[in-house]
Amino acid sequence: MTGAEAPPAAGIPESLRDLDEPTPDLPPGLVAAALRELFEETGILLSVPAVNAEELQEPRRELLAGERSFADILKGLEVRLDASHLVYAGRWVTPPFAPLRFDNRFFLLHWPVDAPAQPAVHEGEIERGAWVDPREAWEAWRRGDVLAAPPILHILEVTSQDGPLRGLDRLRDPGETNLGPLRRVEMRPGVLMFPLLTHTIPPAATTNTYLLGTRETVLVDPGSTSDRENERLEAALSAARERLGRRVTAIWLTHHHPDHVGGVERLRASLGVPVLAHPLTAERLSTRGIRVDGELRDGQRVTLAGEGEEPFPVLVLHTPGHARGHVCFLEETQRSLLAGDMVAGIGWIVVDPPEGDMDDYLGSLEKLAALRPHTLFPGHGPVVKNAEARLREYIAHRLWREERIAEAWTEGLRSPESMLPRVYDDAPQEAWPLAQRQILAHLARLRKQGRIG
Template sequence: MNDDPRPIQTASLTLIRSDRGRPEVFWARRRADRSFLGGCFAFFAGGQEPGDRDLPTTLRSQREDDDDAAEQRRDPHTGVTRHDDVLRATALRECFEECGALFDEGGLLPPTSDAAPVTRTLPQPLARPLATHRLRYHFSRRTPSWMPRADTAFFSLRLSDAEARALDDLSAHLDPEEHDEGAWVTPQAALTLWEKGQALATTPIVELLRLLDAAEDAFVPETCHEPHPVDDAIEYLGGVTVLPLRTATLPPATHTNAYLLGRSTFVVVDPGPDDPADLASLSAEIERRIAAGDTPQSVILTHHHRDHIGGARAIASRFNLPILAHPRSAALLPELHTLALTHGQTIALGDFGELEVLHTPGHAPGHLALYHAPSRSIFAGDLVASEGTIIIDPPEGHMGDYLQSLHTLLAMQPRVLFPAHGAPIAAPATLLNAYIDHRLTREAAVLDALRAHPAPASPEDLIATVYPEIPRAIWPLAARSLLAHLIHLREQGLATRHDEGSFVATKTSPH
């Protein structure tokens, strides 16, 4: 959780055109490899920069002293404060940097093909003031508490017919460092893509699309620095809500994602926290759904580790729900009285479709993943993470099983992976192949180190050679994964166990 009392100020700009009387907006998908909201569709947006305060704008005809009174003084005609106007300038600057379209007092300066996107910076000085008077303010939203803290003001700008024609091929001018695709769509079409699981988006983007779909001219006359109450849950796809919660997990992770999957009927996946205060927000989200007419069906556990099951009993008891898990997890959790989920079983969730159960051992013997065919999404538990790799800790962890489980996920050709820790993964094949290559490369290094060692070697004997890049403080965790590799090498006939804690390489390959 970010406790900085001063959130970053950011601004978002939605371009709107009319196509045969229907409003269309331009949205773009953030590159899948971006660390923040990679793979999500959004509008042009970015953080306020110090120079934005000095940009000439059509709403700022003269300079004011930079004090609190000037900051809050409201123009009697527009209702805009200086603070708001700086955010408008931020939005227009970001739009120019991300797609090359510049809106100033004279109208649109369309993007040109002779300038590389990475070189886009506003010319200094500007020939004419930025057209901040054309921006309509809709609302401000603050990021969830588990994200870097930011307040974002959402604006839109309606294009003239001539401007719309000039920007018809706007997707060709997107900054490739920021976006990998973009399109003009009606708000309704964008919402349909999100509802069908074909476009990732965050809560404010969906909220603005709904607002524009209902009334293109919607305008909310409130100040940009009065953000809506923070909502920690994000519905990335229609029927896929994630709520990261603090749990007793392994560093560097601090949260475990609880998922609410489904629409009118939904399941709760991995209610991890055991602290009542942390569990309260999950209970509140479930209660909100019930109040809206939705029905929780069950609690599903991807595996038995504490950071995934801490709140299972409390949630099941409070909402009178059964707890479902793989039989091998159930055997480790007798106190939860779980019902069995097995490989290939399906869970029907009404208009959301079915979840297919995949037994994916390796991190834990009873580990499950859930596949949603309509959106080609996999809820992957601890098979993957958006940052870093996964600990394989014998005897519960098994490297051979883990590699096979990664191949199982890869064969499903998912569009997106939803991990238990971190953000959605919008380039699943890239990550899964990287995970597999990483493990095989590491295993080859283990075998080389074992062959070079003059005597039987324990995991601790090999750490410095195999993991030269990691700090000594996490060697104990690395030793567990190294042991998993040694066991896997033994199973392949490439090593033998010398005694309880050490191994030797075989003299020749078994093949």
């Protein structure tokens, strides 16, 4: 995952399948791939016989530059791979909600700090690398200093508590991290993400429901209408309360769209908590029989009780554009931004007039970027680490598209239908009906600016 802390990792190319000894429990080539990646990212080559560090510098450069294959390097060094020091430490499969799934195996390697060869970061292969005590890394995550995916958090937690060998059984059982039937996905402390199946716009198939807070918590956007999905969510919330001490005190909504509110009435009843939203969202939901019990307004600060004496402050931000009553939530200590449908981790954001307003949308993106959030938690898709940069990218992309629309107008094209091949030639035609609505939104903004008649 881009921007996250992780050990060396790689896929299994066909060329490595004959390099390691057959292992009944592991796919062919997997161990060789692990050892190749270890060599690429750290410079450590586990081989028989061993090779001194000086002799490995040029082969490593050649491998990273794509000038020689790993098999050719091993042949040239007259060595074979030695996996005897690797200890199998578990298997993790990415949950179905992710746009790209991985079937990962993890290994432990004990490497003495006084060994002649020591890991060295190669510029361009990874951003940085260091020896880190698991307890220090775990505490760094708890402080919000680093972003890490669930497998890495589990490894850090177990090794910091039990050590790598005593904790081996726990490492090999990823199920320990689950909250009931759902995976514990907590990239940042106090932001639990539960992707649930909803009737949303493809390619997204899920909406992210969040549990925000470390003791006193709020449930954000329970959007699924599925009984099965809501049963799973209720079981996960019960497990979060029992295991983590996280108690739901309210339901907060980012906006009124069905894929963000589908489970509201069921969850209100099962949890016995009030529902809060922006007044404009409350007005829209009232016509569909969904009651809103309290208001969320721009600039409102809510301080949730956190772990120990630590408060958990959340800033409410009114961000119209996608919807008139859209709000986002900024956790102010670690700058985690729950962005609703302002930004998508998968797919794209639709600004659909008259409810959607491109001028408002761009202004809301600027407002969020100016707050310099650290990590962005979207309504759909995976977490985004460089939140401010992603918001700036969205602004730049929309303005670039707008210039294409303005140019098409200058060329004599007037209707959104006629502009589609000119303006959205980079989009698949099945997306053109939604793209047409974006053109309408941009044309309204251009008229407001006086750039077109």
